[in-house]
Amino acid sequence: MVEIQHVTKIYKLNKKQMAENKTNSSTKVAVRDVSLTAKAGEIFGILGPNGAGKTTLLRCVATLLTPTEGDILVNGFHTVRDGEQVRRSMAFLTNEVKLDVHFSPKYLFWFFGRLYGLSDEYIEKRQMELFSYFGITEFENKRIEELSTGMKQKASIAVSLVHDPDIVIFDEPTNGLDIITARAVTDYLRILRDRGKLVVISTHIMPEAQKLCDRMAMIINGSCVFQGTLQEALALRQSDDLEDAFFELYRQATEDK
Numbered sequence: 001m002v003e004i005q006h007v008t009k010i011y012k013l014n015k016k017q018m019a020e021n022k023t024n025s026s027t028k029v030a031v032r033d034v035s036l037t038a039k040a041g042e043i044f045g046i047l048g049p050n051g052a053g054k055t056t057l058l059r060c061v062a063t064l065l066t067p068t069e070g071d072i073l074v075n076g077f078h079t080v081r082d083g084e085q086v087r088r089s090m091a092f093l094t095n096e097v098k099l100d101v102h103f104s105p106k107y108l109f110w111f112f113g114r115l116y117g118l119s120d121e122y123i124e125k126r127q128m129e130l131f132s133y134f135g136i137t138e139f140e141n142k143r144i145e146e147l148s149t150g151m152k153q154k155a156s157i158a159v160s161l162v163h164d165p166d167i168v169i170f171d172e173p174t175n176g177l178d179i180i181t182a183r184a185v186t187d188y189l190r191i192l193r194d195r196g197k198l199v200v201i202s203t204h205i206m207p208e209a210q211k212l213c214d215r216m217a218m219i220i221n222g223s224c225v226f227q228g229t230l231q232e233a234l235a236l237r238q239s240d241d242l243e244d245a246f247f248e249l250y251r252q253a254t255e256d257k
């Protein structure tokens with residue numbers, strides 16, 4: 001379970017960032033008082049346009065950033081005070097994860113498996129499952145630098161999941177992937193959900209969210225403007241297209257200003 005309680009994240013901007021953002025303010029509120037709960041056995045979507053604060057929020061959950069205010073509990077462990085336990089129960093995936101280019105998928109899989117203190121039998125079993133599912137076996141001994149973007153993404157997913165975590169956080173899971181690889185990834189997220197794991201994804205692609213997510217939060221300008229099931233989101237506009245609900249929420253949020 002992931003419990004986000006009144007989380008605010010404020011970045012300090014340097015002069016260059018202030019110029020880039022065309023602002024005189026030396027701070028940027030990226031996430032504003034967001035509270036939400038995501039539970040085992042569901043795919044929970046953090047939805048919102050570019051710059052909404054999705055990555056910032058997920059990085060706070062993954063212990064990579066410290067919230068300016070508020071608390072996050074992951075299976076009861078506090079992301080700031082119990083970072084080690086939080087990291088053991090989760091995988092944080094993003095298309096920016098860079099595996100060391102000099103090593104092979106198999107080498108890295110075993111390296112991280114041993115880092116987690118897993119037994120050889122366990123790593124072997126996980127390798128069989130993940131490498132065959134993602135079709136990594138045929139290039140398991142090639143160096144990462146020799147692999148295509150899709151192959152690298154598959155390898156980094158497999159390596160990140162070696163310890164079979166309860167919670168999988170995936171920032172923009174299909175970003176940059178062709179439709180075949182994207183489908184393999186989203187199907188695997190469903191398998192994880194069906195095995196009782198909690199999967200939290202971020203996306204700005206509403207059709208993807210509609211197909212994948214059981215529950216969702218919509219983030220606009222750092223604030224959570226909706227949280228509920230897919231059906232509740234669709235009911236906002238009595239529509240069968242999640243994009244309609246999103247545009248309604250976006251209109252309300254920007255009109256209020």
Ligand SMILES: Nc1ncnc2c1ncn2[C@@H]1O[C@H](COP(=O)(O)OP(=O)(O)OP(=O)(O)O)[C@@H](O)[C@H]1O
Pocket residue numbers: 011012013017028029030048049050051052053054055056057204
């Ligand atoms: N390290 C940083 N320092 C300063 N500002 C930042 C930093 N990272 C993000 N921001 C700003 O915080 C806001 C939220 O960014 P974030 O990356 O969380 O959004 P996002 O919803 O993931 O967007 P995208 O869909 O483009 O990935 C943006 O205005 C961004 O410019």
Ligand SMILES: [Mg+2]
Pocket residue numbers: 054055056171
């Ligand atoms: Mg992002």
